[in-house]
Amino acid sequence: MMRSKLLSLVPCATGPFRTMSTTTKLTTVEVNDKTGIATLTMNRPPVNGLNLDLLRDLRQSIAEIEGNKSRGLILTSSNPTIFSAGLDIMEMYKPDKERVRAFWTALQDAWLALYGSSVPTAAAINGHSPAGGCLLATSCEYRVMLPKFTIGLNETKLGIVAPMWFMSSFLSVLPRREAERALNQGRMFTTDEALQIGLVDEAAGTKEEALEKCAQFIGTFAKVNPIARALTKQQFRAAELEQLESERAQDLEKFLFFINQPAVQKGLGIYLESLKKKAKN
Numbered sequence: 510m511m512r513s514k515l516l517s518l519v520p521c522a523t524g525p526f527r528t529m530s531t532t533t534k535l536t537t538v539e540v541n542d543k544t545g546i547a548t549l550t551m552n553r554p555p556v557n558g559l560n561l562d563l564l565r566d567l568r569q570s571i572a573e574i575e576g577n578k579s580r581g582l583i584l585t586s587s588n589p590t591i592f593s594a595g596l597d598i599m600e601m602y603k604p605d606k607e608r609v610r611a612f613w614t615a616l617q618d619a620w621l622a623l624y625g626s627s628v629p630t631a632a633a634i635n636g637h638s639p640a641g642g643c644l645l646a647t648s649c650e651y652r653v654m655l656p657k658f659t660i661g662l663n664e665t666k667l668g669i670v671a672p673m674w675f676m677s678s679f680l681s682v683l684p685r686r687e688a689e690r691a692l693n694q695g696r697m698f699t700t701d702e703a704l705q706i707g708l709v710d711e712a713a714g715t716k717e718e719a720l721e722k723c724a725q726f727i728g729t730f731a732k733v734n735p736i737a738r739a740l741t742k743q744q745f746r747a748a749e750l751e752q753l754e755s756e757r758a759q760d761l762e763k764f765l766f767f768i769n770q771p772a773v774q775k776g777l778g779i780y781l782e783s784l785k786k787k788a789k790n
């Protein structure tokens with residue numbers, strides 16, 4: 510079933526391309542009419558915190574890009590210093606019961622859509638990219654990062670545990686030994702360190718250059734049969750996608766149990782307080 514869904518989404522090898530610019534509340538999709546590549550921009554001030562609404566918009570925009578025959582997807586941010594601050598901690602701190610269920614479900618949906626996307630994907634990381642921001646970037650097939658920012662899965666530093674599918678994205682980029690150590694340490698990598706270890710593929714001086722490098726990566730598939738490419742990508746990613754698909758309900762319950770532990774709530778409260786204090790100074 511996944512196979513036929515994928516085949517119906519495979520981008521056309523030939524034009525004509527549609528020029529398009531669509532804005533949902535928190536994301537914008539712009540398709541370049543020369544290249545046919547869609548740029549998906551996150552725009553949720555102040556830090557692109559991934560809340561319920563942004564996650565739903567992201568998923569909707571990914572579906573739109575797959576449906577409009579774009580040749581590829583570049584994920585970026587409208588904020589000049591932050592790609593995404595990761596999950597909006599306000600969604601997990603003293604949460605409303607129904608909303609937090611919807612929130613985690615929307616995160617699962619967004620990840621399945623991006624990691625499993627049939628079109629080539631690249632992230633132009635134009636700012637800091639901790640935790641959920643790193644999840645988005647590592648769900649893409651290629652990463653270009655601007656200097657002097659940081660990226661990584663820092664969950665253990667917050668006293669929380671990255672779920673298996675966060676690890677899957679990370680492991681699709683880094684060797685297991687490096688990934689395990691970085692996750693256990695909650696390590697944030699500078700752009701230079703990320704480049705050296707292979708967490709990002711290229712560095713760029715400006716956002717425009719990063720977008721151009723992402724477009725060049727997507728251009729490398731120009732002469733590849735799009736159906737063969739999409740099916741090959743899907744085969745590589747099938748095990749991780751199917752694991753979450755088949756364990757969605759358990760994954761949600763695990764998250765709810767974990768997040769509702771008094772010690773976890775206390776830790777999140779302290780972390781939020783430290784962020785707010787830092788913001789004031």
Ligand SMILES: CC/C=C\CCC/C=C/C(=O)SCCNC(=O)CCNC(=O)[C@H](O)C(C)(C)COP(=O)(O)OP(=O)(O)OC[C@H]1O[C@@H](n2cnc3c(N)ncnc32)[C@H](O)[C@@H]1OP(=O)(O)O
Pocket residue numbers: 555556558590591593594595596597598599637639640641642663664667669670671672763764767768781784785786787788789
């Ligand atoms: C079983 C599984 C259970 C659980 C799994 C959960 C997995 C979790 C994944 C996550 O993504 S958790 C989120 C992790 N994110 C972070 O740790 C990033 C925290 N933020 C920062 O480090 C910085 O804000 C920054 C992104 C580097 C940006 O720094 P800058 O100096 O530019 O901004 P400032 O720190 O002043 O922040 C402005 C404003 O935004 C609020 N903020 C920041 N990040 C978050 C966030 N992730 N969630 C909610 N709110 C956030 C910050 O408090 C400031 O608010 P204020 O203006 O009201 O004071």
